[in-house]
Amino acid sequence: MLKSIAGAVVGEVIGRKRGNGLLGAGIGLVATRIATRSIPGLLLVGGAIAAKTIYDKRKERKS
Template sequence: MIGRIIGALVGREVSRRDGNNGLKGAALGALAVGGMRRLGPLGLLLGGGYAAKKAYDRRKAGKVTGHY
């Protein structure tokens, strides 16, 4: 269950990066789920880390620095 969620997040990040309609992201997300299952807990950690890093970078880029 968690692997599928992380696969969907990875697919969404790929789709956002390319700016396409999302079909490519969905396909790569499905492939990521298969890869994560083969790698076990390490694959889950890698997929989750990738999605978290992209979300962190997007959030950091959206904030305005308050330095004068």
């Protein structure tokens, strides 16, 4: 279940930025596969999502 949710979140973020839902879905699938295979992969993907969220909120606050 968490795998599906993580894939959807990553896919939506990428798809929204690029304007292409198929690309976002593919990258979301790859990211969740990396995250579920190893602890370092989980930390990398989770850290990237957290950093992107913090960056977006800070950018929104400035404008």
